[in-house]
Amino acid sequence: MQSAAEANDSPLTERQRDVLDAALGLLVEAGDALTMTSVARRASCSKETLYKWFGDRDGLLTATVQWQASKVRGVTVRRDGLDLASLTSGLERFASDWLRVLSGKISVALNRVAVSHAGSDKRDLGAIVLENGPFAMARRLMPLLEVGREAGLLAFDDTEEAFRTFFGLVVRDVQIRLLLGDRFELTDVAIDGEARRATQQFFALYGAHTNGAA
Amino acid sequence: MQSAAEANDSPLTERQRDVLDAALGLLVEAGDALTMTSVARRASCSKETLYKWFGDRDGLLTATVQWQASKVRGVTVRRDGLDLASLTSGLERFASDWLRVLSGKISVALNRVAVSHAGSDKRDLGAIVLENGPFAMARRLMPLLEVGREAGLLAFDDTEEAFRTFFGLVVRDVQIRLLLGDRFELTDVAIDGEARRATQQFFALYGAHTNGAA
DNA sequence: ACCGAACCGTAACGTACGGTACGGCAAATG
DNA sequence: CATTTGCCGTACCGTACGTTACGGTTCGGT
Known part of the structure; x- marks a missing residue:
């Protein structure tokens, strides 16, 4: 019974991608009433095809989450600019993109279902969302922070610590309120603000010109 | 069919509290496999008693969440101290208590089930958790912040804005990681740190002695 | 033209679980 | 003591849904 569900690295066909969409x-x-x-x-x-392709319901959910995750990749950060202005705009674009994704219906739905199944002992959707959510953000942002530090623009000891503070300053209570169903208005201009x-x-806390101690 | 589930302000009997525990x-x-x-x-x-007392499964879940919420009340903040030291220790105790509750198994479980049922059109557990979670924190903390401002220790225009920043600095990515099932080690000393x-x-951002602009 | 693989649509099966009904018992009530 | 009330334990019902099975159709290969 080794179906496509177990070899999750097999390339998806066009039809399979349509099904996952x-x-x-x-x-x-x-939501979870899927x-x-x-x-x-x-x-x-046909349902028979679903089971042949994805094994079971959990496999379908996992493949769906991974399919969405594979779409979001590619918001790479250029680290060629070393001056304050480009670092600032880089951080701002990062925060803006992040908030936009975070407050989107798809992200909320995916995080909901992942949280729901987090305690389960089956395939862990939470790990996938975590990997493609906060962890992916960390992997992309931390190099930028370190470049800023090497350029003398930022001052911190622990890069992960600095990232997590940035995360907190950006996300604040937005995500948990969205996940808990709070009706939230986040226009594009509000997100940019x-x-x-x-x-x-973040610069006030970690900027090299102010106080270097975290 | 007006059972105790609808009059949720009726005092619970000892036996009912045991059942909810x-x-x-x-x-x-x-988790949701309840x-x-x-x-x-x-x-x-007996199941018959459960239905008589709480109406249906949703009513039982709601009563359970409210029962837990009613336990957490009472971490009041004294606002008698107006000097910097007592404000600092007040904020620290607040953050510490908050992180301790947030990372507890009960809080994680409750937030999980509330997030799971957030999209539903039935009784909204999300609203209850929201009300007794972030919103309750805001109601308790914002007066303290305003007292600090009136004492000339803090500087901000929008109290809610200041609170939400404090929230972000305290919680950061801890809650979402816990909800998504990330194994997390948060010792008591780490929480205090x-x-x-x-x-x-927070003082670096909103302290009156540094920069007053948010 | 023929074959087999893949797939669609649908029916059917098994089971888990929400919700209900009922018999018995123990304590309160008179 | 008789009666009512409240509750336990359990059996039961209906349904929703995951999963499987099967007949019919399309389509690429030979």
């Missing part, structure tokens, strides 16, 4: 849409609309029947109907495929504020506060 | 324990252990049968067995009561760091950073 259907599952994704359904996940956003219905049923195999509804996915089959939405994707115009939040990004600017967070970046400014 | 059993449900709480089961929620921590099994079944009416398992609660009845754990609490040594986090609280001190967050408070210090």
Whole structure:
């Protein structure tokens, strides 16, 4: 019974990607009420095919989450600019993009289902979301922070510590409130404002010109 | 069919509180896999009684969450001290208590189930957790911040804005990582350290002696 | 033209669980 | 003591859903 569900690194066919997109849409609309029947109907495929391709319901969910994760990649940060202005704009763009993704319906739906299944002993969706969420953000941002430090613009001892503070300044209570269903209005201009504020506060805490102690 | 589930302000009997404690324990252990049968067995009561007391499964979950929420109340903040030292220690104790609650198994379990049911159109557990979580923290902390401002120790325009920044500095990525199942080690001394760091950073951003602009 | 693989649509199966009904018992109530 | 009340234990019902099975169709290969 070694289906495509276990070899999750096998390239997806066009049809399979369409099926996963259907599952994704359904996940956003219905949340955890996602049923195999509804996915089959939405994707115009048979349940037998779903089971052949993804093994079981958990495999389908995992493949869906990974499929979405594979889409988000590629927001790379250029580290060619070493002056204060480009570092600032880099951090601001980072915070802005992050908040935009975070407050999107897809992200909220994915985090919801991952949190729901976090205690389970089956395939861990939480680890996938964690890996492609906060951890991915850390992997992309920490090099930028270190470049800023080497350029004498930032001062900190622990890079991860600095990143986590930036995370806190950017996200604050937005994510948990969204996950808990709080109706939240985050326009694009508000997001840009939040990004600017967070970046400014981060410089106030870790900028080399102020106080170097964390 | 107006049972105790609808009049949620009716005082609970000792037996009912025991039942809710059993449900709480089961929620921590099994998460959303909590079944009416398992609660009845754990609490040594009949399912019929559960339905008579709480209406339905959702009512039981709601009552359980509210029961836990009613326990946490009472961490009031004294605002009698107006000097820097007492404000600092007040903020530190606040952050410390908050992180301790946040990283506890019960809080994680409750937030998990609330997030899971957030999209539902039934009784909104998310609103309850939100009300007794971040919002309760805001209601308790914001007066303290304003007292600090009136004493000339803090400088900010928007109290809620200042609170949310404090929230971000304290919680950072801890809660979302816990909810997503990340194995996390947070000893008591680490929590106290986090609280001190967050408070210090908050003063660096909003202390009246540094820069008054947010 | 023929074959087999892949897949669609749907029906069917098994089970878990929410919700209900009922018999018995123990304590309060009179 | 008789009666009512409240609750336990358990059996039961209905349904939703994961999973499987199967007949029919399309399509690429030979």
